[in-house]
Amino acid sequence: MRKTIFITFALFWLIVTVISCSALTEATVAVDSKTIINENYIGNGVQWDPYQLDYGDKQLKISSEDWTKLYSRLDFMKPQFMRVMINTVSLIENDSVNKAKNYEDIAPILEYCQSRNVKVVLGDWGDKMVNSKSNTISEHNLRFAAEYLDFLVTEKGFNCIKYYIMINEPNGFWSATDENYELWKNATQYFSTQLKVLSLNKKVSLMGPDIAIWKTDKVDWITNSVRDFDPSIGVYDIHTYPSKITVNSGEYSSILKAYRDAVPANKPIVMGEIGFKFVEKEDEALMHENIERAKAKPYASVDDSQMFVYDYVYGTDMADALIQTVNTGYSGSIAWMLDDAMHSKEQKNKLKVWGFWNILGDEYFGKKEEVVRPWFYAWSLLTKYMPSGSQVYKVTVTGNSKVKAIAITKGDKYMIAMVNVSLKKKNISLTSSELPILNNMKKFIYAKGKLILEGDHILLPAKKGIQLNFKKDIRETIPAEGLIVLTNFEY
Structure with missing residues (x-):
């Protein structure tokens, strides 16, 4: 009798324990290291354009x-990929x-990229490269654009410049x-011939x-580009x-897939x-x-x-978009984009506020504007720990649609990132049937009230020396x- 009571009692607590653990696990993140969905990741980065400097009532310089x-x-961010746009006609x-x-x-932008092996896409905004009213291209200006690139x-x-956007x-x-595809095609084709003339x-x-x-209604621009320009196009975008x-609903992934599927394998x-x-x-209330x-x-x-670049949630949302x-x-x-001081709209001192900061805050726009904004840290984690040449594993998340995750590797180093876009914390189970034991992992936490900062811009790990078995x-x-990044990359 006593043995029967003991067994019953033990079974009862086993069931309670199983139910409790199940209740605590709100999502399962499963890393399939046998399935690689990208063999050679180029990298992440940010738009960094030459600064405007003329703000109407004041002309400034970057000190x-x-x-x-x-x-x-x-x-700290370690960007791998940078977009730099110019207006060639302003130089004529x-x-x-x-x-x-x-x-x-x-020069300082390209010098940074050259010295850090950052791949650069340079481009022209398009001013006076075409005339949409007459449906004509300016061979004159397109030739000058090619000459400046050659310079x-x-x-x-600057061999860091790998790609060009016309x-x-x-x-x-x-x-x-x-919106005229044929006009863009004609301009791009002529520019492409000038690259050949210069052996560029x-x-x-x-x-x-x-x-x-x-939405998915512009896929024809990809399919037409493949028809007209492949193999001249090195990277589609x-x-x-x-x-x-x-993004938060996950619909974003299906939109992106339509364009990915239109690109040659x-x-x-x-x-x-x-950007958002x-x-x-x-999202009407957010818009207002x-x-x-x-x-x-x-x-x-x-x-x-x-x-919302001033809010922590913008970093979480950008992480969600990047992970998808x-x-x-x-x-x-x-x-989009590095710095508010790059671009204005409406009038010269009405800036496009989208950046990680405004580097001219101390000089003109207000000292607080020069302080690093939270989303810099979220984007930095997912840039720094996704170096060029990384392989991307397939990751499956079950149990909660508000949780998304990625896993990458390069050599013997790994990074796993998990984002939670809900208003409540989420308990997750992290699994993999093939990954080895990962030693010396660091854990970074990005969320309001959770950042461990040092100095002007350094985010420190919340924990070091973690073993993932x-x-x-x-x-x-x-x-x-919030966002969690687990990595054993040593920088």
Whole structure:
């Protein structure tokens, strides 16, 4: 009798324990290291354009101290991929390219990328490269664009420039091409011939079509580009500015897949620009709040600012978007954008507030604007620990759609990132049937109130010396609207 009671009691507590553990696990993240979805990841980075400097009532310069600060902050991020856009026509004087004009503005950007082995996509915004009203291209200006590229690559030795974009977002009504594919094709084809004349095609390949998309209705720009330009295009790219609901719901992945599937299997596709805009009805309240915040900011453009860059949630949302992009087979992502001081809209001192900071805060825009904003740390973790040449594993998340994850490896180093976009913390189980025991792992936590910071821009790990043994039960808790990165990369 006593034995029967003991067995019953033991079974009761076993059942309770199993039920309790099951209740605690709200999602399971399973890493399939046998299935590689990307053999050669290019890397992540940010848009870094020459600074505007003319702000109407004041003309400024980036000081040597500020360049040092920019370099130090970027060194923490370790960008692998940078997008730099210019207006070639601003350099044309007396029917030739004045190569010295504004060189001091672009040189520090390219010098950084050259010294750190950052792959650069250089491009022209498209001003006066075409005339959409007459449906004609400017061979004159396109030739000058090729000559300036030759100056940077051949004469100045910036072989970090690997790709070139001719005309930003050509499918947009705001673009120089005014949505006209044939006009963009004609301009790009002529520019491509000029690269061959200068033997630049052996050093720089085209990237395109550089279209801005929200749904799956622009896939024809990819298929037409494949028909007309492959193999001249080295990397295909799109831009996305999705609504929060689109990304957090997971719908974003299916949109991205349509464009990935249109690209030849042997060619990569990247996200040439990524940021958030509140375009869906479900995000209408966020859109109105964004406008009110911009109105209250003396130097913010009401028409083109993302005022949630000051909030931790923007970093979580950008991580969500990046993780879905990686898992859909894309080979890189470039965040829009590094620094508020690069671009204005409406008037010269109404800035496009989208950056990690405003490097001219101390000098003009307000000292607080120069402070690093939270989303820098989320984007940095997913840039720093996804080096060029990484392999991306297939990851499956079950149990909760608000949790997404990626896993990558390079050599004998690994990184696993998990994001939780819900308003409550999530308990997850991390599993893999094939991964080895991972030693000396660091854990970084990105969430409001969780950052461990040092100095101007350094994020420290919450824990070091972790062992992940996948033969045992591995559990983690991701904070509400938070990101966890586990890695044994040694930098």
